[in-house]
Amino acid sequence: MPLPLCCAAMADFVHLTTARAARRIERSGIAARSHGWEQRRGVYCMPVLPSFTLTYGWVRELRRWKGGPFVAVHLRLPDGEPVTVGHYGSRPREVTAAQAVAVVRALEDPRGHEVFVPRAIAAAEVRRVRDVPQGVGWRYRPDAHGRRPCACCAPSGGYRVAQLRNRLDPPPQVAPxxxxxxxxxxxxxxxxxxxxxxxxxxxxxxxxxxxxxxxxxxxxxxxxxxxxxxxxxxxxxxxxxxxxxxxxxxxx
Missing domain, CATH: 1.25.40 (Serine Threonine Protein Phosphatase 5, Tetratricopeptide repeat)
Incomplete structure (x- = not known):
């Protein structure tokens, strides 16, 4: 017989989302709106790590695409929950929630890694929603600092950065x-x-x-x-x- 949720071994994760979604998430959970590999729908998150900066390291990068401000949704999943884990842009591994935490914690540099839960998150699985500093984490790519600027990693406000981005990586055009x-x-x-x-x-x-x-x-x-x-x-x-x-x- 499986253990009840309150007694089963659990793994802690953080999902980052815009502040305007906080009240809805506390009441209804997190909808499975994101697309993972093989077009599965679910929720992206990150294990809670000993390092504050690494735990919330996606904040700064996500703000480039979705604005903000962002908040952190702490959630708890059963250790045996099927998830995937890997570096963004690479095919992830299918593991359990507990294994995903162990994989990320064992990495020398976990920046850019992510866990994908292929389902919605219920309100009962949400522990709390907290504010986070909006400048924490990496931007453009985890190892961008010290590299020659390009269309994807040039710092905003730099000399002729806008022209460079528009020439090499034109912004998407919204339909009329x-x-x-x-x-x-x-x-x-x-x-x-x-x-x-x-x-x-x-x-x-x-x-x-x-x-x-x-x-x-x-x-x-x-x-x-x-x-x-x-x-x-x-x-x-x-x-x-x-x-x-x-x-x-x-x-x-």
């Missing part, structure tokens, strides 16, 4: 609003809707009333993403719609 709205109208599941909402959050998009129908969407992730997207919209319609979403969230 008309194209995004057409995609939104034909979206068939929550993930497609969320992807379009992320793109709509880039720049000023005008009439927020066009998105009002999504406030009644049954998937809470869609509603939370909509509320975040509306921060890029101006005017009383956007404000009222955000207030309506906040009220629904409080009631739900």
């Amino acid at each position: 609003k008309s194209v995004l709205m057409a995609r939104l109208r034909t979206a068939t599941d929550a993930d497609e809707i969320i992807e379009v909402l992320y793109d709509l959050a880039v720049g000023r998009r005008g009439d927020a009333q066009e998105l009002a129908y999504l406030a009644e969407h049954p998937d809470p992730e869609v509603r939370w993403t909509l509320e975040s997207t509306l921060r890029s919209y101006r005017g009383p319609q956007a404000r009222r719609l955000r207030e309506r979403l906040a009220a629904m969230d409080d009631d739900g």
Whole structure:
């Protein structure tokens, strides 16, 4: 007979996410929105290590892609939980949660390593959410310091860095609003809707009333993403719609 959750051996991990998701995660857990190898969905995290800097080392790099501020979600998984572990960009190993902790702790330099849990994290598995310094960790790549600048590792604000990045690694172009709205109208599941909402959050998009129908969407992730997207919209319609979403969230 398996041990109850409170008695089983457990492994501690940290998941980094934006501060605006903290309240939702404390109440509902972490949705399996990330894509791992072989297109499995789940949650990325890092073992809790003796070093504060190494435990939260992904903060600075993640802020390059998702803004911030970020918070740390501490979670606890059974030792036997199936996960994968490896350095980003390389095929990970399939291990248990306890083995993943041992693998990362044994590394001379664990920067850039990550653990992937191929499922959602339940609210009961979340121990706490804490603030973390926003400048902790590495940026561009773990060993970027001291290397000749290039499009992927040149420090922001350096001489002609923007021109270098745009020439060698052009920023992705967001589709026009008309194209995004057409995609939104034909979206068939929550993930497609969320992807379009992320793109709509880039720049000023005008009439927020066009998105009002999504406030009644049954998937809470869609509603939370909509509320975040509306921060890029101006005017009383956007404000009222955000207030309506906040009220629904409080009631739900």
